[in-house]
Amino acid sequence: VSQTAGPTVALAADEARRWTTDALVSAGASAANARTVAHYLVLADLRGVETHGLVRMPLYVARMQRGDLDGTADPEVLTDRGVTALVDGCHGFGQVVADRAMRLAMERAGSSGVAVVVARRSSHFGAAAGYTQLAAEHGLIGIATTNTAPVMPPTGGRERRLGNNPISIAVPRASGGPIVLDMAMSVVAAWRIRLAADRGEPIPDTWALDAEGRPTTDPYEAFQGGGLLQPIGAHKGYGLAFMVDVLTAVLAGGAFGADVKLLHDEGRLNTSHFFLALDPGAFGPTEEFDERLTERASQIRNTQTSPDTDRVLLPGEREASLKVEREQTGIPYRRDIFDGLVELSTQLSVDPPAVSAAEPSGG
């Protein structure tokens, strides 16, 4: 299921960042914060993770205008013990909080070998992969995770109690760019179920439960009707999501459960994050780490394929290829998404995004 099926409009990455920065500044963000948010939103779009890209802009601006999101907030370090730190997000942009916290973890891991920074009172931080990639581009293994508004039950339950709590792990490579895993604990994201509901198509009974806690193939019952996303691996995904709650909100002193607020609702999001940076060089020569990683990755990629598969991909390989391609051809935005950005430009009195001359290659 591609979100970019149908007519699209291409924006060059630079122009997408220019527009995002201008729009956020006009809505009241500081210039530095606006640039940081623009970087991560456009990075998500470049990697084909459109749900965490410019599509979020109308929502972000609305939150700022309501006073639920402080675009001028600078994250504050509350506790700093060298290889551990606690950051207060001060209800600013999640991207700003996450960027600050991961950079702090990276700095400390660079000198000490490992560091953990947790953050509370943050907002939507977009794609977790942005922050782990940052660490990996600086030669460090990065781990990032966040709690989210509840969408899943614990095993045996029929109430939304746990977020899909995404986790990302990225590993540095001497060449070829980082290997990046970014996954949520639900079998699928809620938007895939909403899309099926819009199209009137049934869903596999492994995706969601109805409001009574029974597997369902009805996409409406599965989500809008009060249903529940199923975690991966049943009790395993539940257990992982629970532990993410502990490593984020419980550790950082942030909000959890219903206090994070419902997905896409009108209230303030109040999320907590966890970041770990780890230096492979602390355990031995980085050249040898890289040789082993190259060998392991090669073993995986050279696996013989099953009947329906052309080739085996490493985690994040598709996204990395798409980024290279879209840096050349521009990022394709669905026409209705693009129209929303133009409308937002009028509202905020900024120049609308200038469409790229190059033809987009599709989603």
Add this chain to the structure above:
Amino acid sequence: VSQTAGPTVALAADEARRWTTDALVSAGASAANARTVAHYLVLADLRGVETHGLVRMPLYVARMQRGDLDGTADPEVLTDRGVTALVDGCHGFGQVVADRAMRLAMERAGSSGVAVVVARRSSHFGAAAGYTQLAAEHGLIGIATTNTAPVMPPTGGRERRLGNNPISIAVPRASGGPIVLDMAMSVVAAWRIRLAADRGEPIPDTWALDAEGRPTTDPYEAFQGGGLLQPIGAHKGYGLAFMVDVLTAVLAGGAFGADVKLLHDEGRLNTSHFFLALDPGAFGPTEEFDERLTERASQIRNTQTSPDTDRVLLPGEREASLKVEREQTGIPYRRDIFDGLVELSTQLSVDPPAVSAAEPSGG
């Protein structure tokens, strides 16, 4: 599926440890190492994780007798940078290596807030939960993971390339004992498929693939016939298992892929592990951490249940209850497993396990 269905024999935990220690010493292990292995094997049996308990003893002894496993080996710290360290397992018992590495991580996290210790040239380390619980019993969050012999393909592949690479996370509580997650990345363990094959029963098509990489309901094709275990969440479980390989063997300079050796084969196992200890007190008062954890756990446990469920359990809650029960009533061993221990006693000239007077309560 209970492994203890059918007639059982009860052993008191103390007697199970006494026997295990004696048997391992007689087979050539040092007394200290034998006691450590006995502790973790019996802990697994107490918690109902019988696959990682005394059932392993004949295999461990055979490996020692062949010279593939050095029962006298003391793990050696090769690199120590304060909050990171690399341990050489010297082909000793995995339990000894893991216990040493986690205790080192705990010591350093206790003073600095966080520490990571990786180990290579280890063997089967049993249940990962043993080591994370150890950390949690000392007030620290513990994370442990290991690579294992390949049993799963990467997504789209039809060759065994990845272990089921279990991960455990344990969280300390002021009362009620640690909350402990321990899960492998495969939908089910291989023994459940072998059991179905023994019984001639079909398996769900979500458990395994045949040797061509197609989902199968035939338990023989699914494993002994060259099949492949399916990872949880498709590409998600694959990605997690890959990242565990990186955090263990690639980071520690250990063996990976086929070099770890096939499951239950006759060769030397050569595994690598990763341990992290994290002090909640580094981020704020531990009393407040504990209050938040209690509240979060309570929210989860009080979730309304789906039609087939009596109550919602926290990760590891069933295992913790079983441990309390079995410390009173003894550990029930299947008659054929017990007979194997008696046979091993004769071979090693040690007193066979003395059966407990108390009636076991079943599996």
